[in-house]
Amino acid sequence: MSQFIIDKVQSFLQTLLPTMGLLLFEIQFRREGHGWVMRVFIDAETGVSLDHCSKVSRELGNFLDIEDCIDHAYHLEVSSPGLERPLRTMGDFVRFQGKRARVKLHHEIEESKVLEGVIEAVGEGLIHLKLADGGSVQLSLEMINKARLTV
Secondary structure, X not given: OHHHHHHHHHHHHHHHHHHOOOEEEEEEEEEEOOEEEEEEXXXXXXXXXXXXXXXXXXXXXXXXXXXXXXXXXXXXXXEOOOOOOEOOOHHHHHHOOOOEXXXXXXXXXXXXXXXXXXXXEEEOOEEEEEEOOOOEEEEOHHHEEEEEEOO
């Protein structure tokens, strides 16, 4: 049932958000200690404001009320992915070139599974990360378990 709801919300947001200059980053719908929570993360090239979040929350809340597809109480939260956002695609790495990132690898490189540095360049399927010690490493997306920006 949760996946049905997520799919329905995703379909709605993929038509709504572009009209607002926004992108869908992620949807979560799960039971937590205090009940069911639907979290919607939105993004924009220029950043996400509180006004963006409240407009999307209002529109999505109205949609969910009309569709009446959730038959139990839930909390709706709309926010941005944040300053320490996950990096999931090559496009994310391209967008955030010049920014600091923390990368967790599937297998060790240079005796470590965790690397931190500046995203120096992205191209030909490789991410060039300049490390704090001045060294540099090239990574493919397949080598990365998790990555996020750091501040």
